[in-house]
Amino acid sequence: MIVVNPEAGRGQVGRRIDAIRAAIQRLKLEAELVVTRAPGEAEQAARAAPAGARVVAVGGDGTVHEVLQGLLHANKTLGVVPIGSGNDFARALGLKGRSLEEALWIAARGLEREVDLGLVNHAVFGGSLGLGFDASVARRALRAPRFLRGMPRYLYALFLELQALDLPRMALEVEGQRLYEGPALLAAVMNAPTYGGGIPIAPMAAPNDGRLEAVLAGRFSRPGVLGILPRLLKGRHLNHPEVRHFSGTDFTVRFDRPVPAHADGELLEPQRTYAVRLEPRGVRVACAPPLD
Numbered sequence: 001m002i003v004v005n006p007e008a009g010r011g012q013v014g015r016r017i018d019a020i021r022a023a024i025q026r027l028k029l030e031a032e033l034v035v036t037r038a039p040g041e042a043e044q045a046a047r048a049a050p051a052g053a054r055v056v057a058v059g060g061d062g063t064v065h066e067v068l069q070g071l072l073h074a075n076k077t078l079g080v081v082p083i084g085s086g087n088d089f090a091r092a093l094g095l096k097g098r099s100l101e102e103a104l105w106i107a108a109r110g111l112e113r114e115v116d117l118g119l120v121n122h123a124v125f126g127g128s129l130g131l132g133f134d135a136s137v138a139r140r141a142l143r144a145p146r147f148l149r150g151m152p153r154y155l156y157a158l159f160l161e162l163q164a165l166d167l168p169r170m171a172l173e174v175e176g177q178r179l180y181e182g183p184a185l186l187a188a189v190m191n192a193p194t195y196g197g198g199i200p201i202a203p204m205a206a207p208n209d210g211r212l213e214a215v216l217a218g219r220f221s222r223p224g225v226l227g228i229l230p231r232l233l234k235g236r237h238l239n240h241p242e243v244r245h246f247s248g249t250d251f252t253v254r255f256d257r258p259v260p261a262h263a264d265g266e267l268l269e270p271q272r273t274y275a276v277r278l279e280p281r282g283v284r285v286a287c288a289p290p291l292d
């Protein structure tokens with residue numbers, strides 16, 4: 001089954017739908033093609049795919065995120081054709097930077113590898129979970145005026161969220177042990193090293209190492225946030241005194257109020273408590289060219 005999200009990559013996937021159909025024909029793939037018409041349809045399609053199926057997500061991290069919900073414990077394999085804006089899950093698996101045809105071939109016929117997943121309050125995530133400020137910025141960006149696109153839209157959202165900055169208190173437990181309590185800008189629990197289209201928030205993360213990496217930003221002022229951004233973009237934020245890093249398989253993050261979150265860049269309903277755990281080898285992913 002090939003699930004195509006025409007909205008991904010800011011509509012780029014929709015504009016390439018004829019090229020996708022043509023590539024499927026050239027490769028002689030006998031697949032059911034599902035073009036989603038609304039959010040949620042990729043998840044439905046993945047759930048409906050028969051056991052043993054390979055479900056190929058054509059889109060970005062949000063499309064992969066939806067498809068993954070239908071694959072856990074289901075004896076189905078994921079394929080990824082990364083033509084979204086961020087593609088951080090595909091990046092972590094070395095699946096980026098291929099032609100459409102090559103990506104489709106690997107997704108449909110390639111060799112499989114077992115890959116870890118994360119679970120947050122029972123939802124599955126492939127690459128990333130962000131709790132706090134970054135999710136607030138993403139949420140604000142969704143409501144930005146229509147004429148703002150791309151980076152200006154995020155800068156606008158960042159500016160407004162900074163203006164409203166009021167850090168929640170957070171308690172973090174790793175494997176049942178309380179390792180942090182205090183004000184917190186954000187916590188990211190990562191299976192992949194990057195989120196947001198290549199931001200290396202957890203450079204040490206790998207999706208097949210049997211653990212998740214929590215990166216926590218504690219007490220930050222407005223100028224502090226602006227100061228750490230260039231370091232974060234280069235992955236040089238981890239030695240900042242207010243940044244902490246914990247590896248583990250089981251995390252509980254509690255806030256003193258409901259705090260926005262995103263999983264694989266998809267916004268979740270704000271909660272006070274996030275129970276996060278590793279699902280080791282939770283999914284098989286088609287990752288490498290077939291041998292023939």
Ligand SMILES: Nc1ncnc2c1ncn2[C@@H]1O[C@H](COP(=O)(O)OP(=O)(O)OP(=O)(O)O)[C@@H](O)[C@H]1O
Binds near residue numbers: 008264265
């Ligand atoms: N037909 C549709 N109309 C509107 N939204 C859709 C449709 N199909 C899927 N979606 C939603 O589109 C959103 C964006 O998809 P996706 O994340 O794959 O692309 P992207 O944002 O370009 O990539 P990335 O997350 O890698 O930056 C997802 O939230 C998904 O639920």
